[in-house]
């Protein structure tokens with residue numbers, strides 16, 4: 057039976073020591089009730105609490121960590137089928153595949169590309185998270201050499217893909233302490249691969265042709281004491297993979313079916329770039345925790361990275377920038393002061409347009425809980441009084457000789473209130489769209 061936050065709180069130590077990562081036992085109890093935390097995060101939980109809370113608070117999809125401490129990737133812990141219900145928690149880890157058939161020179165070149173790949177968007181750095189090494193040769197030595205080269209070259213956690221127990225063990229030895237993900241346990245090798253996962257304390261993919269077979273396989277692995285499992289049901293085509301992913305997620309969340317309560321791994325590979333991107337996008341949306349692609353092409357990775365960022369941004373916590381006055385270009389005492397909200401997308405659009413205009417400016421970013429201009433105004437977070445208070449407290453008045461402030465065209469209605477809040481300032485209503493800022497600023501500068 058599900059326990060309420062209050063029931064859970066009664067069983068916690070109530071010392072509010074904060075070691076679980078939240079400041080109070082009550083806050084931790086609420087997280088446990090929402091299945092957003094694991095009781096093991098509290099080092100002081102009593103045996104009684106472990107017994108009573110343990111099962112009831114266990115996240116329906118286990119959190120699995122992959123890779124070395126300095127490049128650790130966490131997947132799982134999801135609690136909802138659809139993002140709008142609450143939020144998705146751990147974004148899909150994107151992995152790029154390598155083969156031990158590739159010459160070492162080529163591997164070095166490609167690994168450097170993975171390491172250096174970085175797409176900066178709305179203030180976040182989007183990167184490739186993992187690298188998969190396939191034992192295509194079937195031999196031990198080339199596999200180990202490729203694994204070492206890829207791990208060292210990319211600096212990322214590694215997925216080891218091999219059917220051979222000898223090659224797998226040699227690679228696990230080579231990556232001792234780096235928590236590589238073993239791919240994969242099947243019904244045919246479960247004893248030997250399961251034993252390797254236990255011995256090397258490595259997470260492992262369980263792969264089966266059907267959902268039913270997968271449940272039997274994970275039950276066997278759990279009985280062997282293996283907890284960190286990632287699910288794979290390959291499927292004959294993308295539609296079948298999507299269907300399997302959906303069944304796995306539903307079984308975990310709606311039926312609380314423990315044998316399938318793990319994150320999911322999918323592959324999206326092939327020569328046809330459009331199909332690859334379409335398949336990969338589908339899997340990011342539903343419900344890949346790890347996605348392996350075999351390309352580093354810009355036109356494939358760009359849409360995937362952007363889609364992932366959009367889907368995994370918490371809708372209740374929009375990406376925000378720090379509220380303060382930002383110098384754009386090299387503004388002086390005669391440069392204009394513009395004002396907008398701290399919604400990250402708004403900041404980057406507006407600052408980019410100011411920069412492109414060549415007119416240096418002071419850009420005042422108001423605390424507005426990450427909302428866009430109109431939403432913030434409607435919610436009372438972007439009123440004339442609030443902007444006025446911010447400008448006074450920011451210290452910008454001592455940096456500018458001209459008292460002219462430009463507000464977004466969408467909130468022209470706050471101009472009167474702002475004039476009252478900022479005596480001596482001229483309030484100018486700017487354009488509605490950031491794209492029109494360039495000509496507007498040039499015209500203002502010429503006056």
Ligand code: SF4
Nearest residue numbers: 072073074076081098
């Ligand atoms: S670690 Fe345990 S005792 Fe400390 S605040 Fe968290 S729940 Fe309370």
